[in-house]
Every structure is written in C-alpha cells, then in structure tokens.
Amino acid sequence: MSSKNTAIIIGGGISGKLAARVLSNHYKEVIILERDQEQVGPYPRKGAPQGEHLHALLHAGESGLEELFPGITEHFYHSGAIKINSTIDLAWFHHGAWKVRYDGGYSTTLQTRPHLEWHVEQYIKRIPNVVFYYNQVVQDLLYNEEQNQIIGVQLKDESFKADLVVDASGVSSLSSTWFRKQGFGITEEKVEINLSYVSKQFELSEDQDRDWKIKMVYPKPPQEKMGGTISKVEGNRYIVTLIGYHNSVNDKEVLKDNSGFIEMVKKLPRLDIYQEIENATPLTKTSLYRIPNIIWRRYDKVENLPNGLVVIGDTVCRIDPVFGQGMSIAILEALALQKLLQKHKGELHKVPVAFHKKAAKIISPIWNMVITEDLRYPATKGKKPFGLSIQQWYAKNIFLLSSQNQEVYNSFVKVMNLVRPITSLMKPSIIKSVLIFAFSNSRKS
C-alpha cells in the first residue's frame, strides 16, 4: 500500500488509540494495526493481559481523557463505572498507618481496564479518517537508510507505506529490537523488582454497610513484600488484586484454586481484605501477571534518530504498576503529541524528536518517584538516584504524616495523581510539618 499523508500505528492498545485520536487532525488517513481480534465488548483480551488486574486512572489521566474525548467520563458512569470521592471512599493503609479520610473535593472513577479501553475504542471508531485493522501482526519497520527515514511497516504478507509510524506495541517493543538490529545505541534504564500481580473478581454480600469503595493495603518495605487492593467496579463486582515484590508470591499455591487465593489474602499485612472476601462468591478465575523489571528506553537520547517514527506509551517506559501511573503517562504523552502537531503544522517532520524529548520530561519525575520506593527493598537492582536515602526519609515522613495531617495528605494526593509536581511537597509549611513530626518521633523512640 502506498502512502498519501498517512500515519500508521502499531498496536491498538490505550496508547495506540490515543495517538490515533490526536493524529487524525493532522493526517488524511490514520491506520491502526492491532494483532488482537476485534473486541465485542468490555472484556479482557490476549494482547493486553494486564487488563485482568486492577487499573486505577489518576486525576491527570481522567481529565486528559476527558479533554481528548469530551463526555467519556459520563459514558463510563452510564455503563456502570463507580464515581467516588477520592479521599472519603478510599481507605488506604500505607507504611503502617491509615490515611486521613476527608472531603478534598476530588472524584475518581472505578472501573475495570477493559471497560475503560472499550469506551475509548468506541470513540475512536467514530472518527471518519481512522481505520482499525485487527489480526495484524507487524513484523518489522521499513527503513530508507539513505534518508534515515522510517517509511512504513512490514507484516507477514504485505507492507504499508506511511509518512509517520507510531510504535505503540507495548513493553515487548518492536522498535527497541529494530534499533538494536540496526546498530543504533539506545540507553535503557532498568530496575529489577520481580513483582507479581494476582487478581480475581468477587460478588460481595449486599447486606453489609461499607465505609469504602476501594481499600488498599500497601506493604511496608523492606520487611513486608505483599499488599492488596479491593475495589468496586462496574457490574456491582469487586476486583481483588494482590501484589508481591521480589518473588514473594508462590504462583503454584495462589493459582491452585479459590482457597489458594484466599490464603494469600490472609497473608497481607492486615486482615481487612480477607474479612471482606472470606465468604464472598468468586466470579472469575485467578489471573497472574509478572513484572520482572521496569524499563525506560531513552529514545530522547538516541543520536541521529530516524525520521518518521514516534514511540509512545509502555513501548518507551513501563513503570511499576503499583502506583497506577501507566495509562496516565500515555494520556499525558498523547496530549503532548497533540500540542507538538499543532505547533509544527506544515513541518510535521519536526515532531518526533521534539516528542521524545517532551515524553522524557513527563516520565522523568515519575520514574524517580517510583524507583525511590522500589529501592526500599535491598533486593531491587538498579541505578540509585542521587540523594536516595534523604528522599526516602522525606517521603516516608510524608506518608506517615498523611495519616494525621490533612494539608500534607492533600498535597500528596495531588502529587500521586500527577496534577502537581513533586516539588509542591517541599513548600515551607510542609517541610516544617515534616521536621516537627520527625523530631517528635525521634524523641519518642
């Protein structure tokens, strides 16, 4: 197929769909090539197996999604997603203490990942110049070496020419293999966490009053490695997701049967989730997903990056999912791409390099925040950031203070939800609260 102002997207997951949305305003034709078959409803699919596990959408992600697809949040609610008050309906046990519960005036939407993604797909299908081709596995990039230009993609039996190729194929990443094969140096930051996710859905009895819609029990590192969350989702169901760092989950035991799963829930730092589900009805099989490492591929640092290629979403960075940031990063990247496409209208060849630099700016503070936490486990392998122990000390005091100080928790919620920079936790009043808190704790011990 020849190109005529065409953009091709490899992978129709969240990032691929978001990229299609913003590219459709600038390219005559946008083609999404997805290896999965077409979805018939909001159900988990083979190409995105993480969809069986709890997926939280942070405030930055939710407002970004609404900007890209006006009205989508209401659509979520119409088909059963749950609107909660972010700081009243969330019960969060973190570093050994429950967060303060108060009305901060923000809301969060609880739903499964397939429900969210399916709605996004319905919006995309209404854009006239976007076409979805399912059951298509892209095998290679087509490259004009003389012009250092990506000119399309190769499938098993056919090829597609394009003016722009977007790689949104996820962490397995077609581009990184291709870059290596072509001899481009690509730096990878990698942190080994050996994390397991285990999930199952339940029906809970209706005749019990609950003062939460989502309850999270996080492990207190380095001693505790396992944590869990129970969350209401569409269809009056509850999803229970357990996590275990550094191979602390016994896969065989937990997958054995329902009692294997319940036994793991019993091992969490608190019995709260166990007490909710010990007599509940299981609705699904137990699903397991392993994340041996998190990875950030530095396309922003590649010298002489080929023209005509944008790499987006998990293909660039897979972050530790425990902090619920992956989809929001993809949304922030799509918004950044949209801005750059508008800025460079008429000279779209300038977009890829500018985009990779912008994506790195989005990822960098999030990456640092996440590895600061992951490196609390001595078994975590990866490059330690400068000033790690002081950052960990400060963050831990913020976590503990947010169980009693509303101002601190309020600022922390905004940082966690990616709507404020981490530096907002360093304003004088918060530093003062941290120092007083730490000093009084040190006198007690």
Ligand SMILES: Cc1cc2nc3c(=O)[nH]c(=O)nc-3n(C[C@H](O)[C@H](O)[C@H](O)COP(=O)(O)OP(=O)(O)OC[C@H]3O[C@@H](n4cnc5c(N)ncnc54)[C@H](O)[C@@H]3O)c2cc1C
């Ligand atoms: C266990 C787990 C829990 C998570 N929890 C959260 C959470 O709570 N909140 C949050 O925001 N994020 C969470 N994430 C992260 C989130 O799932 C990812 O950030 C997000 O899915 C990234 O989307 P993507 O489109 O970049 O990649 P993917 O979702 O991986 O999509 C890639 C797509 O490309 C297709 N594809 C791959 N190769 C090819 C090919 N060669 N040809 C054609 N198509 C191809 C695949 O079929 C797939 O559809 C979690 C991740 C995991 C693993």
